[in-house]
Each structure stands twice: as structure tokens, then as C-alpha cells.
Amino acid sequence: xxxxxxxxxxxxxxxxxxxxxxxxxxxxxxxxxxxxxxxxxxxxxxxxxxxxxxxxxxxxxxxxxxxxxxxxxxxxxxxxxxxxxxxxxxxxxxxxxxxxxxxxxxxxxxxxxxxxxxxxxxxxxxxxxxxxxxxxxxxxxxxxxxxxxxxxxxxxxxxxxxxxxxxxxxxxxxxxxxxxxxxxxxxxxxxxxxxxxxxxxxxxxxxxxxxxxxxxxxxxxxxxxxxxxxxxxxxxxxxxxxxxxxxxxxxxxxxxxxxxxxxxxxxxxxxxxxxxxxxxxxxxxxxxxxxxxxxxxxxxxxxxxxxxxxxxxxxxxxxxxxxxxxxxxxxxxxxx
Amino acid sequence: xxxxxxxxxxxxxxxxxxxxxxxxxxxxxxxxxxxxxxxxxxxxxxxxxxxxxxxxxxxxxxxxxxxxxxxxxxxxxxxxxxxxxxxxxxxxxxxxxxxxxxxxxxxxxxxxxxxxxxxxxxxxxxxxxxxxxxxxxxxxxxxxxxxxxxxxxxxxxxxxxxxxxxxxxxxxxxxxxxxxxxxxxxxxxxxxxxxxxxxxxxxxxxxxxxxxxxxxxxxxxxxxxxxxxxxxxxxxxxxxxxxxxxxxxxxxxxxxxxxxxxxxxxxxxxxxxxxxxxxxxxxxxxxxxxxxxxxxxxxxxxxxxxxxxxxxxxxxxxxxxxxxxxxxxxxxxxxx
Numbered sequence: 001x002x003x004x005x006x007x008x009x010x011x012x013x014x015x016x017x018x019x020x021x022x023x024x025x026x027x028x029x030x031x032x033x034x035x036x037x038x039x040x041x042x043x044x045x046x047x048x049x050x051x052x053x054x055x056x057x058x059x060x061x062x063x064x065x066x067x068x069x070x071x072x073x074x075x076x077x078x079x080x081x082x083x084x085x086x087x088x089x090x091x092x093x094x095x096x097x098x099x100x101x102x103x104x105x106x107x108x109x110x111x112x113x114x115x116x117x118x119x120x121x122x123x124x125x126x127x128x129x130x131x132x133x134x135x136x137x138x139x140x141x142x143x144x145x146x147x148x149x150x151x152x153x154x155x156x157x158x159x160x161x162x163x164x165x166x167x168x169x170x171x172x173x174x175x176x177x178x179x180x181x182x183x184x185x186x187x188x189x190x191x192x193x194x195x196x197x198x199x200x201x202x203x204x205x206x207x208x209x210x211x212x213x214x215x216x217x218x219x220x221x222x223x224x225x226x227x228x229x230x231x232x233x234x235x236x237x238x239x240x241x242x243x244x245x246x247x248x249x250x251x252x253x254x255x256x257x258x259x260x261x262x263x264x265x266x267x268x269x270x271x272x273x274x275x276x277x278x279x280x281x282x283x284x285x286x287x288x289x290x291x292x293x294x295x296x297x298x299x300x301x302x303x304x305x306x307x308x309x310x311x312x313x314x315x316x317x318x319x320x321x322x323x324x325x326x327x328x329x330x331x332x333x334x335x336x
Numbered sequence: 337x338x339x340x341x342x343x344x345x346x347x348x349x350x351x352x353x354x355x356x357x358x359x360x361x362x363x364x365x366x367x368x369x370x371x372x373x374x375x376x377x378x379x380x381x382x383x384x385x386x387x388x389x390x391x392x393x394x395x396x397x398x399x400x401x402x403x404x405x406x407x408x409x410x411x412x413x414x415x416x417x418x419x420x421x422x423x424x425x426x427x428x429x430x431x432x433x434x435x436x437x438x439x440x441x442x443x444x445x446x447x448x449x450x451x452x453x454x455x456x457x458x459x460x461x462x463x464x465x466x467x468x469x470x471x472x473x474x475x476x477x478x479x480x481x482x483x484x485x486x487x488x489x490x491x492x493x494x495x496x497x498x499x500x501x502x503x504x505x506x507x508x509x510x511x512x513x514x515x516x517x518x519x520x521x522x523x524x525x526x527x528x529x530x531x532x533x534x535x536x537x538x539x540x541x542x543x544x545x546x547x548x549x550x551x552x553x554x555x556x557x558x559x560x561x562x563x564x565x566x567x568x569x570x571x572x573x574x575x576x577x578x579x580x581x582x583x584x585x586x587x588x589x590x591x592x593x594x595x596x597x598x599x600x601x602x603x604x605x606x607x608x609x610x611x612x613x614x615x616x617x618x619x620x621x622x623x624x625x626x627x628x629x630x631x632x633x634x635x636x637x638x639x640x641x642x643x644x645x646x647x648x649x650x651x652x653x654x655x656x657x658x659x660x661x662x663x664x665x666x667x668x669x670x671x672x
Contacts, residue, residue, distance in 0.1 A: 077436070083416065087414040101439045
């Protein structure tokens with residue numbers, strides 16, 4: 001049995017094993033026509049038996065540089081938001097006879113840069129990226145060389161490129177107005193990472209609407225650092241235990257909503273605190289959670305379409321913004 | 337501005353642009369030592385400006401064929417079970433200075449074969465696969481050639497290879513015994529695809545335990561085809577509307593549990609029907625859902641360890657089985 005690290009089987013070896021010429025073996029393995037089916041079978045069997053692999057990158061380049069792979073770099077592979085995005089991207093990839101490969105940078109700019117390199121070096125035929133914080137100017141050369149690079153959920157920093165986002169400000173505006181309409185003034189905004197564009201957009205809208213509603217000092221109602229549900233739970237618990245507890249909570253994303261729900265379930269009187277979550281999630285309806293929703297699968301689809309459908313590369317980069325809408329289910333309709 | 341499909345920039349072009357020799361440009365771009373930092377910067381800037389990419393596959397081969405990529409082929413990119421698996425695989429990849437790339441076959445054997453080819457042709461340094469139905473014998477040559485191939489959640493068909501699974505039979509056994517201990521005899525088993533190994537294991541355990549408990553005709557309580565939550569909801573609703581409704585439901589996986597919860601929420605008297613779900617899920621605690629749980633992140637971790645930690649390739653393939661445990665939270669403790 002060959003051992004790990006043994007020399008990889010060659011095309012010549014496959015040809016020998018199948019008893020055909022090198023040229024015939026090459027034709028079969030590159031899917032070219034005009035080879036008898038029996039010969040084709042023999043070469044494939046030889047390739048399988050020897051564990052031979054043609055070099056897909058070389059084959060892609062021979063086909064004119066078009067790869068069958070579409071890449072997606074997500075922020076966090078464990079978050080269902082990214083699963084929904086990936087589902088949408090995959091639908092479009094299949095429609096275009098491409099395969100999606102995804103990877104995750106864990107919201108780390110340096111890892112994102114490395115992963116972008118790795119995928120581009122493997123000649124993906126398009127790349128959709130949820131940009132982490134940090135400068136993306138170094139990718140300008142890629143764009144100029146014709147790489148189909150699309151940013152989703154957030155724009156890139158220092159680089160103008162095709163981008164698909166949701167209407168973050170509109171979503172927060174509808175949530176805060178909804179809570180205000182139900183009599184709340186002491187509304188807390190609890191979020192994840194202030195370095196991330198979506199956080200900044202959502203916080204800016206929160207502060208603006210609170211000011212418009214005549215609620216002063218809204219900065220004091222902002223909490224950040226809730227990277228996961230456990231941290232969100234602690235932050236909300238601390239708010240509720242504070243000297244001036246909020247009567248309503250706006251959770252910046254699905255993880256924060258999960259933590260806030262647990263905090264409210266634990267706190268005495270927590271069942272009377274209103275909650276609106278940004279991002280819809282599985283079973284939110286059964287739990288009666290009011291959310292700001294949007295179509296995350298569609299978000300992925302639109303980004304993938306920009307990445308795979310040819311367009312004039314000299315045209316200006318495009319920005320697509322998808323709508324959000326509030327779904328009242330109970331927690332957002334509690335009155336103070 | 338270069339257009340899409342224009343000839344890709346060459347190493348010689350980069351060397352020209354940077355005003356260095358071809359050899360120096362190559363040294364810099366392959367990360368070799370003994371080049372002045374200023375020269376290094378100039379070459380990198382030229383490469384970025386021209387959109388030049390070295391060929392990562394060629395570079396991997398030059399390093400002895402070791403790739404920094406670890407591949408994972410999942411069954412369904414939109415299912416949180418696979419997100420949890422991917423999280424575990426990614427943790428191990430990072431520990432070994434590798435990047436995870438994932439892709440999904442949608443439970444389609446032909447797509448799985450194509451994706452396996454695509455990733456192996458791009459020389460991933462290891463591959464973890466959730467096998468779809470169909471024969472995997474064609475991968476025997478890969479294994480023999482030293483490819484680190486590990487199957488997770490289900491064994492491959494027609495191929496003996498490293499495999500990590502959970503104790504499906506033990507999990508179903510504990511669920512059925514738990515429901516029986518709470519007085520149930522009319523227990524329905526609702527699942528997804530009878531072609532999938534986990535379904536077959538879980539159904540076999542269900543039939544066996546029902547027989548041991550003296551509940552005859554358990555075959556009549558088995559329903560399949562619940563590929564998503566909506567189909568599961570229909571199946572459970574039909575059961576509850578039937579002439580002899582079950583007093584308890586065992587849901588084969590997380591999607592089925594979600595559908596069953598909706599069916600019970602809708603049905604008159606549904607709140608009295610017991611439910612145990614296979615697979616834990618986010619917020620199951622807040623919904624009070626009794627589940628058969630296991631550590632899906634650990635499942636991914638163990639599979640990835642088999643894929644990246646070197647071992648004697650002449651040794652027999654390994655099978656790891658992780659434990660399951662029942663978490664009582666309310667729905668499974670209802671009495672008929």
C-alpha cells in the first residue's frame with residue numbers, strides 16, 4: 001500500500017495501467033470527445049485505482065480561466081445568519097453550474113486576508129465576502145484584473161466594489177418607533193462589536209431616532225461587547241439590575257436576542273420588559289418574539305448574482321440594499 | 337483597466353514592474369528568505385497593483401504536497417447541525433494552522449462525488465465528509481494514495497475508512513424508554529429520509545425497543561419523508577387527525593422537531609401530546625423541549641483530528657462513537 005507522502009501517481013502511470021497512449025489518457029481525463037466508451041471506462045478505472053488526480057487549476061486555466069468554484073468568506077461559521085446567506089449563494093451557484101465553497105474568518109481581518117489569498121490562488125470563479133474590520137485596499141489589483149469580488153452584509157473599507165446590504169437604519173428606525181408607540185422611553189440598545197459596520201449603522205439610527213422622539217441621553221442606553229448569547233445575557237441582566245432599568249430592549253442581532261430572552265426569563269418582572277430583536281430566527285414565532293426581519297437567503301442570492309452574472313467591468317460598482325420589516329409577535333408589544 | 341478574460345498578469349510582468357529579476361520576484365512571492373525588506377515591499381506592491389497571483393497548488397506541491405486547506409463536505413449548508421460540525425472542524429484546523437473550506441452536497445450522491453473531486457483536485461490537505469447515499473468505493477484509490485479522508489455522522493457505503501458517529505441507537509433507546517416510563521404506548525416515530533444511515537439506525541432502535549416493551553405493530557407508527565419543518569408539520573398533523581392518534585412523538589432530527597412543535601401548537605389538545613426530539617437546538621430550553629442531545633461541535637472536532645493528525649496509514653481504519661444523553665425539559669414528561 002502506498003504511504004502518505006509517496007510520489008503521487010502520474011498521467012503516464014494511468015496511461016500505462018490502462019494500456020493507452022498518454023494523449024488518449026489526457027483526452028479522457030479532461031473530458032474531451034472522440035474516445036470510445038470502453039477506452040474511456042478503462043482510463044477512468046485506472047485513474048481511480050491509482051488515485052490519480054488531474055490538476056484542476058491547470059484544467060481551469062486551459063478552459064480560459066473559468067473556475068467552477070464560487071467562494072464565500074463568512075464571519076462566523078457557527079451563526080445561522082451565515083448559513084442562510086450561504087444557502088442563497090449556493091442556489092445561484094447551482095443555477096450557474098458552479099459549486100460553492102465557504103470558509104470563515106471569525107471576524108478577524110488578518111485571517112480574512114489570508115483566506116481571500118488562499119481562495120483566489122486556487123482560482124475561484126467569483127468571491128463573496130462578509131468583510132471583517134480592516135482595510136481592503138490591497139484587493140484593488142484583484143478587482144482591476146477582473147476578479148468577481150462582491151461584499152455582502154457590509155461594504156469593504158478603502159475599496160469601492162459591488163456590495164449588497166440590508167437597510168439597517170430603516171430597520172432600527174421601525175423598531176424604536178414601534179417601542180415608542182407602545183409607550184416606551186427607556187429603551188436600551190445592546191450590541192456586539194462597535195468596530196463592525198452593521199453595529200455602527202444600527203447604533204447611529206438608534207441615537208438619531210431617540211433624539212427625534214425627544215428621548216435625551218440615548219448614548220447612556222447603548223451597550224456593546226455582546227459577542228455571544230452568554231455575554232448578551234450578562235449585559236441585559238446588568239441593565240435590569242441597575243438603578244434605572246430600561247422598560248424595553250432592542251437587541252442588535254440574533255445572538256443578542258437569544259441572550260436577552262434568557263435574561264428576561266430569569267429576571268423578576270422580566271416578562272414585562274419589551275424586546276425587539278434585529279434578525280429573524282427559527283422558532284421566534286413560537287416564542288412570540290417581535291423582530292426586525294429581512295430575507296437573509298435573498299441577501300445571499302443577490303450577492304452571488306453580482307459575483308457570477310457577467311457585466312461590463314468598466315461600469316461603476318453596484319450597491320444593492322434590501323428592505324427590512326418589523327414582525328410583531330408579542331415581546332415588542334408589551335407596555336411599560 | 338484590464339477587462340475580464342484579459343490575460344492574467346505573469347511573474348515576469350511583476351518582476352518588470354518592480355524592476356527586479358525574475359528570480360527575486362519568485363523568491364519574494366514564495367516567501368523565501370534573504371531578500372531585502374524594501375525589495376520585498378516593491379515586489380508585493382507590484383503584484384498587488386497587477387493583480388498577480390502565484391499558483392497556490394504548484395506552491396503546495398513544491399512544499400511536498402501539504403496543503404493548508406482542510407475540506408468539509410456537509411449535507412445541507414442551511415442546517416444548524418452542520419454549522420455546529422463545521423465549528424468543531426474549524427477549531428482543529430486553526431490549531432493546526434490550516435483553513436477550513438466547506439461545501440454542501442444537498443444529500444445528493446452525484447454532487448458529493450463531484451465536490452469531492454473538485455476539492456481533492458485542489459489538493460486539500462484532508463477531507464471530512466458527511467456521506468450522502470450511494471457508493472463510495474470509487475474513493476478507495478484516494479485512500480490508498482494517502483489522502484486523509486474521514487466520514488462524519490455516517491459511515492461511507494462500500495468503503496472502510498476513518499469514521500466518527502454518535503450513538504444513534506442508544507439515543508433512541510433512552511427516548512423511547514423515557515416516554516414509556518411516563519405511560520406512553522402509542523408513540524410515533526417521524527423522520528426524514530429512509531435512505532440515510534442515521535434514519536435507518538434510529539428507526540431500527542425504535543422498532544427494537546418498542547418490541548422489547550411489548551408494544552406491537554410499531555412499524556405502523558413510523559412516518560418518513562419529513563425533509564424540512566413544513567413536511568414534518570404536515571406528517572404530525574395527519575397523525576394527530578388520524579383514527580388512532582399517538583400520545584407521544586419521537587422526532588428524528590432538529591427539523592422534524594421544529595415541525596412537530598408547530599403541529600402540536602396548532603392541534604386541539606396538542607399541548608398534551610408528549611414530544612422528544614433527536615438533536616438539541618438553540619432555545620430548546622426556553623421552549624421546554626425534551627431532547628436527545630450530544631456534542632455536535634465535539635463530533636466535528638474528533639473527525640477533524642482524525643483528518644489532520646498523522647497516524648500509521650497501514651493501521652486499520654478507526655471508528656469513534658460519541659455518547660448521547662436525554663435532557664428532560666417538559667415536553668417529554670407529559671403523561672397520556
